[in-house]
Amino acid sequence: MTVGTGEIRVMSYNVRSLRDDREAVVRIVRHCAPDLLCVQEAPRSLRWRHAVARFARECGLVVITGGGTAAGPLLLGGLRVRVRRAQDVLLPRTPGLGQRGMAGAVVEVGGAEFAVAATQLGLDAAERSAHVELVLRRLAGLGVEHRVLAGDFNESAGRPGWDRLAEELQDGYAIAPDGSEFTSPRRDPGRRVDGVFASGGIEVLGCGVPDDVTDAEYAAASDHRPVLAVLRVPAG
Numbered sequence: 001m002t003v004g005t006g007e008i009r010v011m012s013y014n015v016r017s018l019r020d021d022r023e024a025v026v027r028i029v030r031h032c033a034p035d036l037l038c039v040q041e042a043p044r045s046l047r048w049r050h051a052v053a054r055f056a057r058e059c060g061l062v063v064i065t066g067g068g069t070a071a072g073p074l075l076l077g078g079l080r081v082r083v084r085r086a087q088d089v090l091l092p093r094t095p096g097l098g099q100r101g102m103a104g105a106v107v108e109v110g111g112a113e114f115a116v117a118a119t120q121l122g123l124d125a126a127e128r129s130a131h132v133e134l135v136l137r138r139l140a141g142l143g144v145e146h147r148v149l150a151g152d153f154n155e156s157a158g159r160p161g162w163d164r165l166a167e168e169l170q171d172g173y174a175i176a177p178d179g180s181e182f183t184s185p186r187r188d189p190g191r192r193v194d195g196v197f198a199s200g201g202i203e204v205l206g207c208g209v210p211d212d213v214t215d216a217e218y219a220a221a222s223d224h225r226p227v228l229a230v231l232r233v234p235a236g
Helices: 022-032 048-059 125-140 160-168 215-221
Strands: 007-014 036-040 062-066 074-077 081-090 101-109 112-120 147-152 194-198 203-208 227-232
Touching: 007 022, 007 112, 007 147, 007 194, 022 048, 022 215, 036 101, 036 112, 036 147, 048 062, 048 074, 062 081, 062 101, 074 081, 074 101, 074 112, 081 125, 101 125, 112 125, 125 147, 125 160, 147 227, 160 194, 194 203, 194 227
Parallel strands: 007 036, 112 147
Antiparallel strands: 007 227, 036 074, 062 074, 081 101, 101 112, 147 194, 203 227
């Protein structure tokens, strides 16, 4: 994917707490050169703030919000990004299941203001459907017209949660496929469980797993492959 004037690169990546080949993750992020990196499963245990700050520096980005305070989702941004406000959300926890959350912010890039959020939904279908409604509500609650949601949704198109997101927002890959489709599992992926969604006023120019990274590099880095979306957001 190439980027022209006024275009914004948003990348979604489940990095599995950087437990695999950290240097491979950093190389992939730097290769993709996102303006905004929406991370799932960021480090959130002991000294997690130090860990995410170090990761951001290695990627040439800065921490916007999230990490341990959002139960794993993390927002990082590049030098073009101006942060207006940020908000971390902990979603209602289902007994016996892990805590889920959302890291959101209102940002301005090249004169375009929009809300962006990173999230990861759980493994239980009923919980996912409930959390989708809450995530959409909290994203809209950031109070701006244009919205971008990126995440690991733990289900694919054709399932209730994903399809509900696609009713409210544009499914980036379905609108403008560019690159590979499948993000999971680690080797020989055959499922698209990660994605970037955008509200209707945003033009999706391309979205998918970059196909100029080797399978071996992806497999070394994490058990998910990233999704990179190139967007044009109307300037306010």
